[in-house]
Amino acid sequence: MRLEVLLTVMILCQLIADLSDRENNRRVINTTLFFFGIITIVGFIPSSSVDLFGSMFIQDELRMLLKNILNVSTLIILLQSTGWLTKPDNRTKTGAFYLLIFSTLLGMYFMISAGDFLMLYLGLELATLPLTILAAFDKGLKRSAEAGIKLLMSSAVSSSVLLFGLSLMYGVYGTLHFSELALLTDTSTLSVLALIFFIAGLGFKLSLVPFHLWTADVYEGSPLPVTSYFSVVSKGAALFTLMLVLYRVFGHQPRVWTLVAYFLSISTMVVGNLFALRQKNLKRFIAFSSITQAGFIMLGFVNHDALGMNTIVYFMLIYSLSNLAVFGVLSIVVNATGKENMDDFNGFYATNPRLSLIMLLALFSLAGIPPVAGFFGKFFLFTAAASKGFYVLVFIAVLNATVSLYYYLLVVKAMFINKNETPVPLLSVSWYERLALSICLLGIVVIGFLSVVYNYVLKAVG
Amino acid sequence: MNPLLFLLIIPLLTIFGIALVNDVKKVRWVSAIGMSAQLLFSCILLFLFYQQRISGNTDAMLFVSTTTWYESFNIQLKFGVDGISVSMILLTSIVTFAGMFASWQVDFLSKEFFISLIILAAGVFGFFISLDLFTMFLFYEMAVIPMYLLIGIWGSGPKEYSAMKLTLMLMGGSALLLVGLLGIYFNSAPAGGRLTFDLTEIAKVHIPLSAQLFFFPFTFIGFGVLGALFPLHTWSPDGHASAPTAVSMLHAGVLMKLGGYGCFRVAMYLLPDAAHSLAWIFIILTTVSVVYGAFGAISQKDLKYINAYSSVSHCGLVLFALLMMNETATTGAILQMLSHGLMTALFFALIGMIYGRTHTRMINEMGGLMKVIPFLSVIYVIAGLASLGLPGLSGFVAEMTIFVGSFQHTDTFHRVSTIVACSSIVITSVYILRVVGILLLGPITNSHYQDLKDAQWFEKLSTVTLLVSIAIIGLTPFWLSNLIHEPLTEMIQHLTK
Numbered sequence: 001m002r003l004e005v006l007l008t009v010m011i012l013c014q015l016i017a018d019l020s021d022r023e024n025n026r027r028v029i030n031t032t033l034f035f036f037g038i039i040t041i042v043g044f045i046p047s048s049s050v051d052l053f054g055s056m057f058i059q060d061e062l063r064m065l066l067k068n069i070l071n072v073s074t075l076i077i078l079l080q081s082t083g084w085l086t087k088p089d090n091r092t093k094t095g096a097f098y099l100l101i102f103s104t105l106l107g108m109y110f111m112i113s114a115g116d117f118l119m120l121y122l123g124l125e126l127a128t129l130p131l132t133i134l135a136a137f138d139k140g141l142k143r144s145a146e147a148g149i150k151l152l153m154s155s156a157v158s159s160s161v162l163l164f165g166l167s168l169m170y171g172v173y174g175t176l177h178f179s180e181l182a183l184l185t186d187t188s189t190l191s192v193l194a195l196i197f198f199i200a201g202l203g204f205k206l207s208l209v210p211f212h213l214w215t216a217d218v219y220e221g222s223p224l225p226v227t228s229y230f231s232v233v234s235k236g237a238a239l240f241t242l243m244l245v246l247y248r249v250f251g252h253q254p255r256v257w258t259l260v261a262y263f264l265s266i267s268t269m270v271v272g273n274l275f276a277l278r279q280k281n282l283k284r285f286i287a288f289s290s291i292t293q294a295g296f297i298m299l300g301f302v303n304h305d306a307l308g309m310n311t312i313v314y315f316m317l318i319y320s321l322s323n324l325a326v327f328g329v330l331s332i333v334v335n336a337t338g339k340e341n342m343d344d345f346n347g348f349y350a351t352n353p354r355l356s357l358i359m360l361l362a363l364f365s366l367a368g369i370p371p372v373a374g375f376f377g378k379f380f381l382f383t384a385a386a387s388k389g390f391y392v393l394v395f396i397a398v399l400n401a402t403v404s405l406y407y408y409l410l411v412v413k414a415m416f417i418n419k420n421e422t423p424v425p426l427l428s429v430s431w432y433e434r435l436a437l438s439i440c441l442l443g444i445v446v447i448g449f450l451s452v453v454y455n456y457v458l459k460a461v462g
Numbered sequence: 463m464n465p466l467l468f469l470l471i472i473p474l475l476t477i478f479g480i481a482l483v484n485d486v487k488k489v490r491w492v493s494a495i496g497m498s499a500q501l502l503f504s505c506i507l508l509f510l511f512y513q514q515r516i517s518g519n520t521d522a523m524l525f526v527s528t529t530t531w532y533e534s535f536n537i538q539l540k541f542g543v544d545g546i547s548v549s550m551i552l553l554t555s556i557v558t559f560a561g562m563f564a565s566w567q568v569d570f571l572s573k574e575f576f577i578s579l580i581i582l583a584a585g586v587f588g589f590f591i592s593l594d595l596f597t598m599f600l601f602y603e604m605a606v607i608p609m610y611l612l613i614g615i616w617g618s619g620p621k622e623y624s625a626m627k628l629t630l631m632l633m634g635g636s637a638l639l640l641v642g643l644l645g646i647y648f649n650s651a652p653a654g655g656r657l658t659f660d661l662t663e664i665a666k667v668h669i670p671l672s673a674q675l676f677f678f679p680f681t682f683i684g685f686g687v688l689g690a691l692f693p694l695h696t697w698s699p700d701g702h703a704s705a706p707t708a709v710s711m712l713h714a715g716v717l718m719k720l721g722g723y724g725c726f727r728v729a730m731y732l733l734p735d736a737a738h739s740l741a742w743i744f745i746i747l748t749t750v751s752v753v754y755g756a757f758g759a760i761s762q763k764d765l766k767y768i769n770a771y772s773s774v775s776h777c778g779l780v781l782f783a784l785l786m787m788n789e790t791a792t793t794g795a796i797l798q799m800l801s802h803g804l805m806t807a808l809f810f811a812l813i814g815m816i817y818g819r820t821h822t823r824m825i826n827e828m829g830g831l832m833k834v835i836p837f838l839s840v841i842y843v844i845a846g847l848a849s850l851g852l853p854g855l856s857g858f859v860a861e862m863t864i865f866v867g868s869f870q871h872t873d874t875f876h877r878v879s880t881i882v883a884c885s886s887i888v889i890t891s892v893y894i895l896r897v898v899g900i901l902l903l904g905p906i907t908n909s910h911y912q913d914l915k916d917a918q919w920f921e922k923l924s925t926v927t928l929l930v931s932i933a934i935i936g937l938t939p940f941w942l943s944n945l946i947h948e949p950l951t952e953m954i955q956h957l958t959k
Contacts, residue, residue, distance in 0.1 A: 310534075369607050370600045379596075379640075383535065386644040391676075394644060398637035405633055409610060409626065417614045417622060451532045458534055 001052060001059060003067060004109050006039050011102045018095030025094040029082055032098050033432070036078060040071040055115040055179055065460040066112050066240045066313070072439070073232045073320045074105055079436035080328050081225035083335040089140070097137065100130040101229065108237035112244065117166050117176035120241065124162070127237060128155045128205075134229070135222040147221025154204060154214040162201025168194035178249045185253050192256050198245070199260055205238035206294050207287075208264050209271040216275070219287035224334050227283055228327035231290045232320045239297060239316060246301065247309050254304035261301030262393060268295030269400040276407050282330055282340050285407070286323070289366065292404055293319055296381060299397055303384040309461045311384040314454055315377040318365065318447060322374055325362035325440035328433065329355050336427050342411060347420030352427055356415045358441055363408040365444045368401050376448040464527035465510060466541045466591045469551065472500045473584035477577050486572050493576040497555070497562045500583075504555040511548050511945075522952055523593065523662065531597075536658050540593040544949040546796055547590045549942060550723060553800050554590065556931055557715040557807045558583045561708035563924035564811040567818070568616065568706070575616055578608040579708055586716050595643050595659040595728065599636070602724070605717060606632045606688075609701070609709065617704040628701035632688060639684025639724075645677035646732055664732050665956060671735050678736035681729040682744060689721025689781055690774045691744070692751035699758070702770035707814025710766065714773045715807035719799045722780040726792070726953070730784065734957045741785045742875065748785065749879045751778025756889035760896075765813045765823045768893060769806060772849065775886055776802040782883055783864040786876070789954050791867025794860055796946050801848070801856035801935055808845045808928040812838055815921050816901075819914045825897055830906035834914045839902045841925050846898050848932050850891040856935035861887065 010032075017028045049060040078101070085094055107126030114120035132155060136148025170176055172191040173184050200211060207215040219227045246257050272291030279285040297319075300312035332355065334340050349356040365374030378401060386394050429437075447453050476496025480489055514524050523542035531537045543551070561579065568575050585605025592598040606629065613625035643659075649669045650658050658664060687694045698718075702710045730737040755775025762768045776798065783795035815838055816831065817823050832839040848855035851862070868880040906912065917925070935942060 364607070370604045375600065375603070380535070382640065383644060383647075386641075386648060389648075391641055391645060395637070395641045395680075398640050399634070402630060402633045402637050406626065406630055409629065412610070413614060413622060413626075416611060454532060455534070 001050065001057070002047070003039065003043055003071075004106065004113075006042065007102055007106050007109070010035060010039065011099060011106065014095050014099040014102065018099075023091055025085065025091050028094050028098075029085060033075075033078055033082075036075060040068070040075050043068045043071050051115070055177065056119045057110075057113050058115040058178075059113055062313075062460045062462065063112050063244075065457065066236075066244075067109055069313075069317050069320060070105065070108055070112075070233055070236055070240075073236065073324060074101070074229070076321075076324045076328070076436045076439055077225055077228050077233065079432045080228070080324070080331050082432045083430060084223060084225055084331065087335070089138075093137070097134070100134050103130045104128075104134075104229075105233070108233070111237055111241045114241070115178050117169070117178075120245070121159075121163065121166065124205075124241075125159065127234070128159065131155075131226075131230070131234060134226045135218055137226060138223050141221070143217075143221035144223065145221075147218045150214050150221075151218045158201050158204030158211070161197055161204070165194050165197025165199075165201055168197065178245075181249050182252065187253075195250065195256055196260060199242065199257065199264075202238050202242045203264065206235055206242065206297075207291050208294055208298065209268040209291065212268070212271070212291050215291060216284045216287040220281060220283045224283070224327065224331045227286070228324060228331070231286060231327075232323050235290065235294065236316055236320060239294075239312070243301075243309060243312055247304065251304060258302050258304055258388075261298050262390070265295050265298035265302070265393065266396055268292070268298060269397060270295075273400050273403045273407075276404070279407075280342050282342055282345075282411075285342065285411075286326065286330075289404065289407070290323065292400065293323075293366065295400070296378065296397060299381050299385045299393065302390055302393065303388050305387075306461055307387060308384045310454070310458050311377075311380040313461065314457050315381050317453075317457070318373045318377040318443070321440045321443035321447075322362045322365035322372075325358055325437060325444060326366070328437045328440060329359045329362070332427055332429055332433055333424055337424055339424065342414050344424065345411065345414040346418040347423035348415040350420075351423045351425060355427065355429070358437055359415060360412055361441065361444055363411055367405045367408040369405070371448060373444050373447040376454075380454075464525055464541055465507060466525050466527070466543060468503050469500070469507075469587040469591060470584060472496060472503060473580045473587065476500075477580050477584075480573055480576050480580075484573075486569055489573050489576055490566060493562055493580065496580070497559045497583075500587075501555040501559045504552050507543075508548055508552060511543070511545075522949065526593070535596075536656050536660075537596045538594050538660060539597060540660060541591045542593045542662075543591055545945040545947070546723070546727075546949050549796065549800060549945055550590045550719060551587065553719070553803045554583065554586050554716045556927060557711055557803060560807060560811060560924040560927050561711040561715075563920040563927075564711060564814060565706065565708035566920040568708075571615065575612070575706075578612050579712070582608045582612070582709075582712060582717075586712075586720065589720055590723070593661045595646065595661060595664075598661075598724075598728070599639065599643055602639075602720060603633075603636055605720065606636070609705075609713065609717075612709045613701060613705045616706040616709075618706070619704045620700070621704040624700040624704035628697040631694065631697040635684050635687025635694070637684075638680045638687070642677045642681030642684055642729070645673060645680065646728075649673045649677075661727070661732070669733060674733040674736035675739065678729060678733045678740055681733065682725055682737075682740075685721045685724035685729060686744070686781065687721070689718055689725060690751065690755075690777045691721075691781060692747050692754060692774075692778065695751065695755070695774045698774055699767050699770040702773065702810070703764060703766040707810060710769075710810040710814070711807040714770070714810060715803040718773065718777050719780075719803055722777065722784065722795065722799055725781060726784045726795070730787070730957060731953055734959075737785075737787070737957065741787065745782065745785050745876070745879050748778045748782040749883050751775065752782060752883045752886045753889070756886040756893070759893045760889060763824050763826060765816070765825060765897070765901075766810070768825075768897060769809045769813060772809075772890065772893070773802070773806050775890070776806070776849075779861070779864060779883065779886070782879075783868060786864075786868040786871065787954065787957050788867055788870055789950055790870060791864055792950055792954060793943055793946060794863030794865075794867050796950070797856070797863060797935070797939065797942065798860035800942065801860040801932070804928050804932050804935070805845055805848050805857060808841070808925060808932070809849070811921075811924055811928065812842050812845065815917065815925075816842075820908075820911065825900050828901050828907065828911075829904045830902070831911070831914075832902040833906055834911050835916045837917045837922065838925070841929060842902060843898055844929060845932075846894040848936070850894045851887055854933075854936050856932045856939075859936060859939040
């Protein structure tokens with residue numbers, strides 16, 4: 001509970017911080033980052049499991065780990081967003097930005113810790129609504145406004161789909177409490193329908209195909225820090241929630257949801273890949289690449305044992321760090337030059353060798369190339385699916401991984417091979433951005449070799 | 463500490479060394495020292511290996527060390543070598559050493575070039591010493607991916623296309639392989655107990671026949687793509703033609719051997735029943751590879767394409783011999799791997815050197831090179847003679863053993879395919895002698911060629927190293943066949959029981 005309390009205090013403090021000198025936001029940024037850093041560290045202090053409010057709120061080791069992953073990702077995003085926040089247009093909005101980000105994060109904490117579908121729904125709404133404002137944060141830009149309204153509409157639809165699923169569930173089982181649901185079994189068509197509606201509702205947030213149509217436009221229109229927040233933290237929270245509900249509440253009747261995961265996985269990987277192949281704008285490119293990655297994650301769901309859960313959490317951890325490294329480099333370039341197309345990266349290695357190498361490793365990690373961490377994450381996911389005998393699915397997935405390698409290599413090609421008369425000049429990287437990139441890089445390079453990390457996940461999942 | 467780990471530590475230290483220095487000359491020397499140390503250590507390893515054997519150690523694998531890596535999946539860092547892997551390690555270090563000197567003059571981003579090259583080599587070394595399927599797969603992919611940058615940045619011709627084609631086809635191959643390996647893993651304990659990736663452990667259990675039949679094609683084709691198995695060989699001519707010299711050498715010389723080695727050690731050795739039932743399909747495919755590759759080489763005009771197609775033919779012969787599954791033929795296959803590795807590396811080195819002087823690789827644009835660059839030309843002729851199987855050089859020993867071995871089968875199918883594959887010897891001599899005739903002999907066709915300089919010291923070092931190794935195999939093949947005899951006997955027994 002301490003994370004929730006601390007974060008709420010942070011949110012209230014932001015309201016006061018907003019009263020300070022709005023033109024000079026350095027101090028606000030520094031203090032916020034400092035205190036959020038402390039909150040992140042506090043999350044790692046071991047604590048005992050608790051059940052609060054009649055099991056409405058559950059806190060255990062696994063949920064703590066999931067929140068820590070979200071915290072670290074958010075911290076990295078906040079570090080990366082400093083360059084963007086100190087721009088003249090955004091200075092006056094610093095307080096609002098932090099307020100909204102922390103509110104959504106609080107909502108995600110509640111989603112993960114929920115012990116009841118009502119609590120889950122409350123958390124989900126708290127996490128979603130501020131996001132629509134964040135998507136429209138560049139209020140002068142038409143595409144940002146468009147992103148906001150698109151997100152609002154699709155969130156509303158997805159919430160109602162989810163809510164409909166919940167109401168059916170209540171009709172079938174007569175309760176929405178996780179601990180009671182976990183004891184009930186029902187094979188009626190209505191319960192199948194309820195579960196499918198629930199998965200579809202969260203599928204919007206995870207941008208699984210066919211619920212992905214909002215993704216590319218919203219990713220492209222939102223400011224870059226918000227885009228990275230969508231693709232890592234928001235997606236992570238939805239994923240973790242889905243995982244906890246399916247494994248912990250419906251874990252004893254896995255027939256339906258493993259089947260749903262099977263087909264969602266195939267459609268998401270294939271469609272995400274096909275669209276990613278032709279993207280020229282890097283933000284859209286990342287949007288489709290992260291759809292594909294979500295398809296890989298769904299591969300873990302076909303295994304309803306603890307192994308599936310381990311590999312999902314482990315993969316998500318690695319995916320977050322790899323994706324954030326890509327976003328880190330991209331945000332440095334976009335802040336300095338405003339360029340976000342793949343062609344603009346031509347000849348990037350000649351002028352910015354270090355950033356290019358980080359980008360290279362991050363892309364390899366996303367593509368699952370050894371020895372970086374992504375290889376281990378993917379290999380274990382495939383192992384989880386294969387352990388249930390789904391070799392055909394694994395084969396489709398590995399083929400898709402090969403296709404995805406093609407477009408990741410296109411970026412590598414632009415940076416290392418293509419020539420450019422006017423390449424991006426040598427960029428200066430602030431200390432905050434360096435810290436963020438270092439955390440990501442360390443994670444990408446080291447996690448795979450240290451089996452401790454996997455064992456830690458294993459222990460937390462139990 | 464396990465001496466095998468030096469094979470990974472030395473390249474790693476070399477990479478750090480290169481990263482620390484800035485000057486082109488220093489980069490060259492650091493990499494040269496690193497790879498010389500690697501070659502020296504490989505020789506020491508051979509010595510240690512013999513010493514162990516003489517002192518009466520009869521374990522199948524020597525220098526075995528096991529460290530648990532991922533406890534829950536039972537993934538281990540298990541290293542160990544037998545005679546076959548030692549000979550492959552020796553081949554790799556010789557080719558890397560020669561490749562280092564053949565690319566002495568790379569001055570564009572030389573630091574990055576040598577680092578990528580050494581990562582590639584380290585991947586190959588790691589592959590050959592691994593006894594755990596997971597680490598084996600890891601090193602396999604690690605060896606493939608630097609190729610993209612090496613070809614894409616330092617290549618020539620349609621390099622971006624070739625680099626992408628090569629990388630995607632090989633990664634597609636590893637997609638098949640991954641499914642195969644997971645299949646083997648999940649069937650590695652049919653009687654209950656812990657699943658394992660450990661090669662030697664899996665060999666002891668009997669995987670159910672249905673699983674073998676399902677996963678054998680995945681595994682065999684997965685490795686076969688890298689071994690240029692027809693019809694999945696198309697990455698090879700384009701990739702080799704566009705790659706810079708050292709990369710062609712390493713790739714054709716060593717990396718393609720990973721394919722043959724993997725087909726044998728993993729696919730056939732671990733799934734023996736399926737290997738027997740399905741061998742006929744792959745014998746047909748490899749026979750096609752052998753003949754098709756040789757005909758392909760005849761019709762090409764570009765020196766690198768000629769050599770690339772000839773590699774398809776020779777690597778096809780390796781797989782062909784392995785599928786014969788008797789001791790003579792597989793001995794020939796291993797010899798052919800070594801012999802072809804050295805030969806083709808030498809060819810690519812020479813082609814690179816000739817191209818560096820004449821700036822063309824088209825054979826009909828050149829002529830009379832023997833008069834201006836006699837050293838390189840003579841070596842080219844010798845390499846050509848080795849390739850078409852002249853006694854006294856390595857090619858003869860290898861091909862002779864292969865065909866004798868495969869003719870030991872008495873049924874019509876094996877005999878016919880052996881006779882068809884045999885015809886490649888004749889076709890090989892056609893394209894080798896034709897190139898020698900047009901390229902080296904005759905009048906000098908281009909007046910600019912009068913001023914060409916013959917080999918410099920690093921070029922001589924590179925080519926002579928390879929040539930001497932070829933001659934050693936050709937003249938004294940018995941020490942090699944002694945080296946590979948024991949593991950082969952054991953593996954063939956396992957395959958035929």
